[in-house]
Amino acid sequence: MICSSLKRFRFMSVLLERTQPYYVRVSGEQVTDLGWIEGKTIDYAYRSAGSDLSRIDGLAAELVGLEVDVLVAYFTPAINAARKATTTIPIVFTGGAIDSGIVGNFAHPTGNITGVGRGGASLAGKEVQLIHDVLPSARRIVAFCNAPDPFSVPFRRQLEKAASAQGLGLEAIMIHAPSELQPAFEKLASHRPDAVIVQPSLSIKDAARLALALRLPAVSPAPEFAEVGGLFANHADEADIERTVASYTSRILKGAKIADLPLQEASRFKLVINLKTAHALGITLPPLVLAQADHVLE
Numbered sequence: 001m002i003c004s005s006l007k008r009f010r011f012m013s014v015l016l017e018r019t020q021p022y023y024v025r026v027s028g029e030q031v032t033d034l035g036w037i038e039g040k041t042i043d044y045a046y047r048s049a050g051s052d053l054s055r056i057d058g059l060a061a062e063l064v065g066l067e068v069d070v071l072v073a074y075f076t077p078a079i080n081a082a083r084k085a086t087t088t089i090p091i092v093f094t095g096g097a098i099d100s101g102i103v104g105n106f107a108h109p110t111g112n113i114t115g116v117g118r119g120g121a122s123l124a125g126k127e128v129q130l131i132h133d134v135l136p137s138a139r140r141i142v143a144f145c146n147a148p149d150p151f152s153v154p155f156r157r158q159l160e161k162a163a164s165a166q167g168l169g170l171e172a173i174m175i176h177a178p179s180e181l182q183p184a185f186e187k188l189a190s191h192r193p194d195a196v197i198v199q200p201s202l203s204i205k206d207a208a209r210l211a212l213a214l215r216l217p218a219v220s221p222a223p224e225f226a227e228v229g230g231l232f233a234n235h236a237d238e239a240d241i242e243r244t245v246a247s248y249t250s251r252i253l254k255g256a257k258i259a260d261l262p263l264q265e266a267s268r269f270k271l272v273i274n275l276k277t278a279h280a281l282g283i284t285l286p287p288l289v290l291a292q293a294d295h296v297l298e
Contacts, residue, residue, distance in 0.1 A: 030246030125162035138194035236266035
């Protein structure tokens, strides 16, 4: 809802690289916990590019045109779009920005952007290690990378480094448009890898479904990947990140300067395993891996 009398409200907008209701829900809850009341002291405007990243620059410009007080951007495409759309409205980000080299001084950010990273490309390396632990006989991994997302570069680089360290072969398949994902999976039927890794900015629900149909173990650093059918997801603690995003947003709305809000990196991580998917794939998970899990979906 956009109010006619914005002087009574602080206006926070959220720009998503794809539809992510989980993040939106948590953001709203965390901001409310800090005393803001929707419709009374704060209003929100949400925009999502869905799977079509070509729309995201226009959505960012649209939000800036609403003269919002702060922009919250999730993941690199949305962050880049927000930065291109404004150099004056404060931006709080969460996602791959730190890996993609688009931030300035960590302790005292310059410009109009600050936020918190999610472990970035280093999590991709952890996914490779977990695949090795779960499937010690694995020799070949395929990584689906989102070509329009700048984060695909450090994501792929870290995967290749981790795979080499484990003596695994890794093939990166670059996805340039959402329509390419299903044909790319179908091609694997004739030359099956031992596992697949999915970049979080792709359609993880579709990727999990396609992998399961081909009986391929699939993993991703996307928080909800295991919930939609992936074998496991190793990701930053979302609640911890959202508390920081909400706190920074609230402080900006109360007058804090970007330079006083240091860049942060996630320090807590969670492993979620889908035991139902493991059973469907005929995979027996090692006790040591199960012991690492923060949550097991049965």
